[in-house]
Amino acid sequence: MVHSLRIKCLLLLTFLLFLADRSFATHIRAGEIIAERISSTTLTYRFSVIGYTDTGSSVIFGGGEIEFGDGVRGNLAEISESNLTIQLEDEVAYNVFTVIHTFQGPGRYVVRYQESNRNAGVVNMSNSVDTPFYIETALLIDPIFGINNTPVFLIPPVDKGAEGATFLHNPGAYDPDGDSLSYHITIPKQRFDREVNDYKDPNDPTFYTNYLEGNQERDGPPTFKIDSITGTLEWDAPGLMGEYNVAFVVKEWRQLEGEWFELGSVVRDMQIIIEETDNNPPQIIQPMEICVEAGGTISEIIVATDPDGHPVTLEAFGGPLEFLVSPASFSPDPPTVQPVPAEIEFEWQTDCAHVRERPYEIQIKARDEPPIGARLVDFKTWLIRVVAPAPTGLTATKLSQRRIQLDWDGYSCGNADKIQIWRRVDSYDFLPEDCVVGMPANAGYELIDVVNNNSLAGDKITSYIDGDDGMGLAPGANYCYRIVATFPKPGGGESYASTEACAQIGVEAPVILNVDVTNTSETNGEIYVRWEEPFDLDPVLFPGPYTYDVVRFQGLSGMEDGDTIATNIAATEFTDTGLNTTAFPYHYLIYVYENNGTYIDSSFPASSPWLDATSDVEKITLRWNAEVPWSNVLDDQPYHRIWRDNVDDFFPDDLYLIDSTHVGQQGFVYVDNGSFNGVPLSDELVYRYYIETKGSYGNPDLATYDPLLNKSQILGAQPNDTIPPCTPVDFSFDDSFDCQSFLAMQECEFNDFSNHLFWNQDGASSCDNDISSYNIYYADEDTDEELPFLVNVEGTDFVHDEMPSSGGFANPLPLTSFKGCYQIAAVDRSGNISARSEKICRDNCPSIKMPNTFTPNGDGINDVFTPFYSRTGNVNGEGEVPKIETFISGFDYADCPRFVEEVIFNVFDRTGGLLYSYNSTEESSSEENQEILINWDGTTDSGRELESGVYYYSLEVTFNVLRPEDQNKKYKGWINIVR
Structure with a gap:
């Protein structure tokens, strides 16, 4: 050099x-x-x-x-x-x-x-x-x-x-x-x-x-x-x-x-x-990443060379070499100087204890050994992933009441802590391999439950009954299951998915086949609903011909506020009209009756497909969803079709089939960048789309209807959309709520706080209202600062009853009072956010009431001076510490202390001499609320028992309210001690 x-x-x-x-x-x-x-x-x-x-x-x-x-x-x-x-x-x-x-x-x-x-x-x-x-x-x-x-x-x-x-x-x-x-x-x-x-x-x-x-x-x-x-x-x-x-x-x-x-x-x-040296460093030949199923053996030769031909010392480091149980090894060990090409042999007999989510890192170090001068090194990181074997022996058996029982072999890895239960309608064939563990994202399976791998007694858990949380499974559907074993954190890890097991539910209730949007309009939208009759019913027990009621619900799911739109019809199809299919999806239930009008059963709910779009520069991303009892991810017909306008220059308003997407690979997503015809999307145009889904119950008796074709609403979207929507209007609380009246009906220990918010979309023609969701902003104080973001929601109302913890909304904390200020903003499909609404605030309704008399005679009743308070439950049961609050026959919950944070309580004699003082901020107790309940037993600060008679008190209270000037209140009164 x-x-x-x-x-x-x-x-x-x-x-x-x-x-x-x-x-x-x-x-x-x-x-x-x-x-x-x-x-x-x-x-x-x-x-x-x-x-x-x-x-x-x-x-x-x-x-x-x-x-x-x-x-x-x-x-x-x-x-x-x-x-x-x-x-x-x-x-x-x-x-x-x-x-x-x-x-x-x-x-x-x-x-x-x-x-x-x-x-x-x-x-x-x-x-x-x-x-x-x-x-x-x-x-x-x-x-x-x-x-x-x-x-x-x-x-x-x-x-x-x-x-x-x-x-x-x-x-x-x-x-x-x-x-x-x-x-x-x-x-x-x-x-x-x-x-x-x-x-x-x-x-x-x-x-x-x-x-x-x-x-x-x-x-x-x-x-x-x-x-x-x-x-x-x-x-x-x-x-x-x-x-x-x-x-x-x-x-x-x-x-x-x-x-x-x-x-x-x-x-x-x-x-x-x-x-200073003319030596060149050695070179390790990079080992390929390895995936091995637990129980398998890794045997690998690792090689290093040296450009100068110098001998090399080659060695390996990493967690697997440090394990106490079945550790990895390499030879020669200890490392020795070898002529090039130098080699070490790495061996590892893996087992279930080695399963984890992240790959293991083996550090390979090569150091050359020149005759003179500095010894130089090379490092390579070699990744080894150990995955868990698939659970075995899964079977599915149909039970009564539309249930299916799953059974499987005891899982071979005892250190697995959970078994995931995955379900889909219709069979879907895939072979788990090559470290693709767990359930593939777009295979159409839904995680329905997670059970322990072992019971408290240490026995293997090997069965599960699926009744869809007591609702019963969908009539006519062929349900297919796979299970996956998972391992505890922090290592974590998942097994390969098991083989599939299926069982079929009989057609003993109506089976919806179509919920198909046939017209998109804000006022005259139409949806075609079709169903199959319950042909597996015993005609002797349930004589036909059958009649049907059709019930409609707004949204993709939910069973509230349904409208019966057709009654006592004999047909197995119905077109629902006068809908706002531009703004809302809808779902339906079909009720079936005997020929004498006796109710038999209902279908499973099914919704229309709902299409959403996100705009970007020269492209629009479409996403769709439907809550249906059939599967929209088919093994043999996996393509959903896409229609769009602005295709034909002579008929720009007509919608043409432009493409299809493999939902088993891409999911319910399609990106239109104009590549289907080589014409880039224009930022000046609004493009209209709809999609058509393909579905099946996987039931041979219903195969004549396959595939079940259903269209979404027509949706408009513009590339590179930068125009925010209009601010929501009529943002308000529930008008019927009154804090004092509500709490007068609640026990003193009430802590189930919530605020119900309502709003409307601005319907002005000047508004660009391709709204996908709303941002709610909140602070628990009335401040001039900008309110922080709380949550993003869909729909036009929101019940605020919890706050995110440090882990987000995955581990929410309950709302601790009513007080708070809110704002709302609309978010469109391109992520543009409207201006915020005006701030609305709600305050707590604090109160505290004191009695005038108490009897500290040790009988467990009215023994202490405390604000009016009543607890539910056993007051003075055997073996329990006597409760210290005041109990009054016919207690009025309006007298409960509410939203009290701190109290300072002093007792005086007739001359103004201080006898007793209490500051809740200097006390602590495991009893909820006890720190503000005072619980004075009629003694002085020195412990002297006061005689019967009248005494005077002062009470300073800090309330939990919005405005600081309303937080502190002072009270004075007298106390009669009766012994």
């Missing part, structure tokens, strides 16, 4: 300083802190404080201070349980001190270790010999996430590289819990929240004679980065020999209810030693 005289002089000076300092310099090159939870009942951890030291120093590692983030700290060497030192190569020693520590409660803790000092001569910071060494590890202890351990690093953090050649390093991190890891560059520190002095990235221009040609290929500047997924650190390429210290943080993530949470992190401070 060629360098300027200035760089050479700098190198010589650095090297001489390094030699001069070694006689008295301190010692730390690299390190990290690892945490392991060692108790399932207490919050006890084993911390391993690891330091890599310079063996040329006489200073012993371990004399620094460790802090646990909970106020506890101490000298590492003095409080450690054990320590170990191992001599490695290249003047590096591995030192580890273990410390046991128990935290007193959940929380986020940062464990820190600081020791003086780093080894001398580090070139990318100033005066490293006098710079303390600092590392930290963060832990989240939260029962929601269960037991957690930090990642473990298997590859030492001291490595060598060469000037001008790309440097690679991988820490070989794995998480014992199977959590996901991410890697991020940070800056080395000398103490908490303080970086080392004058830190420079290794690719800083001061380390290069020609920075713009600093990479290995000499065609660009150098780079220094870490792969956030694999953790491979890459420096392309070092420019000046010497010792560099860098740091990175490894964060661990766990998924809960679909959201990722950061559980903790480990900071690794590492050292890179760059030497």
